[in-house]
Amino acid sequence: xxxxxxxxxxxxxxRDALEALDRAIEDLDWTVPPPxxxxxxxxxxxxxxxxISLGDPAHPRAVLLxxxxxxxxxxxxxxxxxxxxxYFVQSYxxxxxxxxxxxxxxxxxxxxxxxxxxxxxxxLEAGPTPAHVLGYSFAGIVAELALAERPELFATLTLLGAxxxxxxxxxxxxWIGRLSHVLSAHRIASLIIWGIVTxxxxxxxxxxxxxRMRFQYTSRRSLDDIVAxxxxxxxxRAVLATAGIPILIAVGDNDLxxxxxxxxxxxxxxxxxxxxxxxxxxxxxxxxxxAHDMLELYARGATR
Numbered sequence: 001x002x003x004x005x006x007x008x009x010x011x012x013x014x015r016d017a018l019e020a021l022d023r024a025i026e027d028l029d030w031t032v033p034p035p036x037x038x039x040x041x042x043x044x045x046x047x048x049x050x051x052i053s054l055g056d057p058a059h060p061r062a063v064l065l066x067x068x069x070x071x072x073x074x075x076x077x078x079x080x081x082x083x084x085x086x087y088f089v090q091s092y093x094x095x096x097x098x099x100x101x102x103x104x105x106x107x108x109x110x111x112x113x114x115x116x117x118x119x120x121x122x123x124l125e126a127g128p129t130p131a132h133v134l135g136y137s138f139a140g141i142v143a144e145l146a147l148a149e150r151p152e153l154f155a156t157l158t159l160l161g162a163x164x165x166x167x168x169x170x171x172x173x174x175w176i177g178r179l180s181h182v183l184s185a186h187r188i189a190s191l192i193i194w195g196i197v198t199x200x201x202x203x204x205x206x207x208x209x210x211x212r213m214r215f216q217y218t219s220r221r222s223l224d225d226i227v228a229x230x231x232x233x234x235x236x237r238a239v240l241a242t243a244g245i246p247i248l249i250a251v252g253d254n255d256l257x258x259x260x261x262x263x264x265x266x267x268x269x270x271x272x273x274x275x276x277x278x279x280x281x282x283x284x285x286x287x288x289x290x291a292h293d294m295l296e297l298y299a300r301g302a303t304r
Contacts, residue, residue: 047103067137096222156301166235
């Protein structure tokens with residue numbers, strides 16, 4: 001099956017306008033949610049998850065799932081774009097992350113795939129389904145596993161910078177791939193934290209303040225466990241290929257994983273792929289282009 005990549009889909013003028021809007025984004029306080037956002041707690045199998053909602057609950061639903069070291073605030077720029085297009089948008093911090101730090105498996109348990117998948121399924125079941133689901137980075141694996149278990153809950157799936165290979169996911173990461181086989185999960189997590197805190201990606205001051213502040217709350221044990229999970233990613237590609245819903249792979253041209261790996265996954269599962277001029281975080285740096293492509297995906301999901 002051929003890869004369907006449409007980096008310049010639609011008119012060049014429209015795509016250029018979206019790129020211009022993204023370039024014009026100024027630094028901001030990432031802790032301030034979009035106007036009209038409602039903060040609330042959700043009682044999940046792992047505990048209380050910090051959640052937000054924006055838009056009319058009667059509208060079609062989109063659920064955006066942040067990854068490890070992240071939080072719902074990663075979608076501050078994306079949320080209002082989807083709401084303005086007529087969607088009810090929700091997000092929550094994963095168990096162990098930021099304001100959901102107290103949620104987890106208990107003192108002697110581990111943050112495993114079953115925990116994260118159960119939380120997502122419970123969250124989806126608590127509102128209208130099927131929903132449009134986005135999984136960012138590690139959360140892309142969680143979303144894939146939830147789709148494999150409960151496909152009726154999904155209208156579409158967006159994999160945003162998600163690991164493109166099963167098994168030892170770090171082997172394809174640009175800067176740590178060769179060493180990832182011999183480094184412990186704890187050491188890899190330490191390197192990830194170091195890279196974020198020292199601002200190796202050169203993010204702006206407002207963004208840096210948020211990502212540094214979150215580490216004051218996020219459970220270090222949860223990060224170690226998530227990295228260990230990413231060394232053993234289940235292979236659900238056959239399930240994704242036959243899921244019967246539109247799937248979008250959205251990545252930056254300087255993503256953590258090589259392009260050929262993302263394109264290989266798209267080819268294998270019959271997904272669309274979009275590539276943006278950015279790094280691992282299109283939701284932060286190219287939200288207008290990402291929202292445009294997600295809305296096209298949603299339209300395909302509504303007519304399937």
